[in-house]
Amino acid sequence: MTIQEIENQIISEFANFDDWMDKYNYLIDLGKSIPLIDQKNKINNNLISGCQSKVWLRAEYNDGKIIFTADSDAVITKGIANLLIRVLSNHTPDEIINADFKFIDIIGLNEHLSPTRSNGLISMIKQMKLYALAFKTKMEAN
Amino acid sequence: MIFDINKIKQDFPILQQNIYGKPLAYFDNAATAQKPKVVIDTVSKYYSEENANIHRGAHYLSNKATESFENARKNIQQYINAENSHEIIFTKGTTDSINLVASSFGRKFISKDDEIIISVMEHHSNIVPWQILCEEKKAKLNVIPINEKGEIIFDTFEELLNEKTKLVAITHVSNALGTINPVKEIISKAHEKNIPVLIDGAQSIPHLKVDVKKLDCDFYCFSGHKVYAPMGVGILYGKEKFLEEMPPYQSGGEMIKNVTFKKTVFNELPFKFEAGTPNVGGVLGLSAAFDYLNKIGRENIEVYENELLNYASEELQKINGLRFIGTAKHKTSLISFLIGDIHPYDAGIIIDKMGVAIRTGHHCAQPVMDWFKIPGTIRASFAFYNTKDENGRLTEAILQVKKMFG
Incomplete structure (x- = not known):
């Protein structure tokens, strides 16, 4: 699936929720569902700064595609990380660099984009795009 | 009432x-308190009817604004019971007040191997300025520990006081825990050894009746916005004897008496520490907030x-x-x-x-x-x-x- 197709899928899932409580219950479920990152990769080097909660993000390059894994000590942040990974992971650096994340606004999580939230959504997106750029540069140099 | x-x-x-x-x-x-209508109206009235630069123009509005501004200073002096109105310095807020003291007091009174005492429960704004000062001067920052309830351990504080200690800077009330520190006892202990004390009053002025004369603190800092007044205005209270000896903090207009390219003569207190055009509307708002609190x-x-x-x-x-x-x-x-x-x-x-x-x-x-x-x-x-x-x-x-x- 393309990034756009996954985003559309998430948008239709969120359309089923009646209110904020349903939406957050879903994010909490996403945050609790699976360990997103290997325990051994929860190291300071993978920590993203600028968040109220701790967020670890790791990127691996495999056969032209980037695989992201992440974790957070806050459940809602982890749920949001889960969504971002679902959208971006297993795509090429170019696809990730060009992603516009319009779905965040459409599913009503834009309040988490406000800098005062410092919940890591902005930092996560920025870090994911930086990884994509770094892998792209490395790939082109080789 | x-x-x-x-x-x-x-x-x-x-x-x-x-x-x-x-x-x-x-x-x-x-974090910040809300503003009563009387404060909002005061600020609005100032900009609608009185706005002019103060201490300068010889015109009607300028005189009127200057008078209101200086009356506000006296009102604030009375509210915290300071001895003199020139001991009330207008700043941007608590952080600005503490930075002023760290910079000016620090330049004059802190040297190599001197010691400054703070506590574990300080807000970053009462930690970082002292850390920077200590690094610059190669002085030492000592920290009073706390117990599991979040109260300072007074015995350790007493042990930390010595002939090298040049200042105690401590919060009156902890912003994270709500603890009211025994500042009166801290001040009197420090004064036994002639050590001045700065009180971070950001969290105490909204809740407690503060009397700087009774406390006998040497500096007391607070922000307007936490005490129902506008943002961007704050107070440094300092004892005259220290303020007189301290060099200016920022420089520019207002804080000078006479400027030539060879030499500048600094203005007297409080203007020596009030470089540039002050936040007149904010100051009037703060004064109105204190009137309101007195009324309640x-x-x-x-x-x-x-x-x-x-x-x-x-x-x-x-x-x-x-x-x-x-x-x-x-x-x-x-x-x-x-x-x-x-x-x-x-x-x-x-x-x-x-x-x-x-x-x-x-x-x-x-x-x-x-x-x-x-x-x-x-x-x-x-x-x-x-x-x-x-x-x-x-x-x-x-x-x-x-x-x-x-």
Whole structure:
């Protein structure tokens, strides 16, 4: 699936929720569902700064595609990380660099984009795009 | 005047609104307090009718603005009972006031191997300026420890005082824990060894009757915005003997008497420390806020806030799994807590959605969070316009958090 197709899928899932409580219950479920990152990769080097909660993000390059894994000590942040990974992971650096994340606004999580939230959504997106750029540069140099 | 909570709440326009379809319960007063209409009107009137640059023009408006500004200084002097009005320096806020002292006092009085004492529970703004100063001067920063209730350990403080100590800089009330420190005792102990004391009053001026003469503190700093006045204005109170000896902080207009390219003669107090055009509207707003608080009665405020603190503490203690951070015997109306193992950030999002404004995080006091080995807390800080009903909304929000994350 393309990034756009996954985003559309998430948008239709969120359309089923009646209110904020349903939406957050879903994010909490996403945050609790699976360990997103290997325990051994929860190291300071993978920590993203600028968040109220701790967020670890790791990127691996495999056969032209980037695989992201992440974790957070806050459940809602982890749920949001889960969504971002679902959208971006297993795509090429170019696809990730060009992603516009319009779905965040459409599913009503834009309040988490406000800098005062410092919940890591902005930092996560920025870090994911930086990884994509770094892998792209490395790939082109080789 | 009888303390009528319903009438008081009407004085604050911002509290009349709904957020997320629910009436706003504002419990983030330690971050910033809301403004009564009389303060908003004062600022508005100043810009509508009186605005002019002060201490300069010889025209009608300038004279009028200057008079209002200097009357405000006297009003603030009386409010904290300072000896002289020129001991009241207008700044941008507490942070600015502390930086002024760290820079000016530091330049004059701190040298290599000197020592400065702070405490574990300081806000970053009463840590970092001293850290920078100590690094520059190769001086030493000593830290008073606390006990598990969040009270300073007085014996250790006494042991830290020695002939190398040049300043004690301590908060009156902790912004993260609500602890009221025994500043009078701290000051008298330090003065026995002729050591001056700076009090960070950001969290005490909104709640306690502060008398700088009685306290005998050498510096007292606070922000307007936490005491129902506009943002961007604050006070440094300093004893004349120190302010006279300290060099200017910032330089430019207003703070000079005479400038030639060879030599500048600095202005006298308080203008020596007030470079540039001040926040006149903010200063008038602060003065109006103090008039308002006097009208309600500072004793009434203290009594009501204490009652609210006791009520809220009892109510929250009924909820299973709450861990309270900061349980000092003497506290202002502030409760810091954690809900089981739930991350404060997660709790904060849900509590916000319930129309209750609280703060989560380390509250710009990371060292004290590290001391308790926690990432942060949920902090509900009450003002005299908060009600017991609103506290019920907080309880309800906490139960919702437990339900969603449990």
